[in-house]
Amino acid sequence: MKRVGIKDVAREAGVSASTVSYVLNRKASQTISAETTARVWETVERLHYVPNLNARSLSSRKTNLIGVVIPQTEPGKEFMFSNPFYGELLSAIEYRARRSGYHLLLSGPEPDQSYINIARNRGVDGIIIVGSYPSKSLDELHELSVPVVLVDTYVKDPVFHTIGIDDRQGGKLATQYLLGRGHRKIAFVSGPITEQGVMLKRFLGYVDALGEAGIPLNEKQLYLGTVDFESALASVQEMEHRGNGETAAFAAADILGMGLIKGLHRMGKAVPEAMSVVGFDDVNLAQMADPSLTTIRQDIAAKGKIAVEIILDVQAGEEEKQEHILPISLVERDSVRML
8 A cells, every 4th residue: 555645645635745744843934724734634634644754853853752751759669550640641642742743752760760861862852751859850851952841740940841730729629619518527638748749739729728717737637648549448448547537538639539439338338428529630530430520620631732732842943931830620520418
């Protein structure tokens, strides 16, 4: 079967080959209408056009590789895909990259591994780092000439592009929702609370909401483990052991919320009758839980899409640093009851 070329796409779309090239490469110097852009992309997908990456790399000295780094917070743990959040984020990154002829190089370095070696050894055209903390590894990336995009990373740096949400406001919104339904003994279930990490911000939002309601923080109602299903199951056992009598829990990630629901079910306790649960993220599985999980929604797919587009913008000559704070909202489902 003959390989579909850029001229075939141009002929089918009724545009020039250069227009197709500009659309695929998001050249900022060209003014192309939204209608033409959409027609080109439709033709690309219909003809199953795949850019010749070898030829492009030789002519432009680009590798058409984007590095995606998800630092591991716990040495030796198979963490990357235990949380569906990462699967949804990576799916969005891969899809947007593939549409522009890029492929991904995925890495989950241990805490003591250097990020910069990933870029230097494989010659990526840009790096997306998810959920990192201030570190020497991040500082080393200043030496690179490729764009670095930080997702869910509270690092103030004039070099790096950033994408995130207001995690503190999200934590406050979740806790206020439970307070508004009459709950006063509210557990906080999360992963490690690390300086400049999203869990810390969500915890601070929890504290903010309690404080505004005149409820002092009770450290016995904090259940800090790891961000995975098994940790949430263990938190249910710990709640039973401590006997604080919580009527609700704010789980700082949906995977923890779903784990709480399962753990309570195993103990013969129904949600929300025995305990109300609010999660955070709104992963696809949240609506499939039984009961479906009330949660703080963030647009996970948009984070991945924008991260790739920042790298494409830089490749097209855009030099301005980009910072994106995406909106959040609360999604009401079946895991919370009114007291």
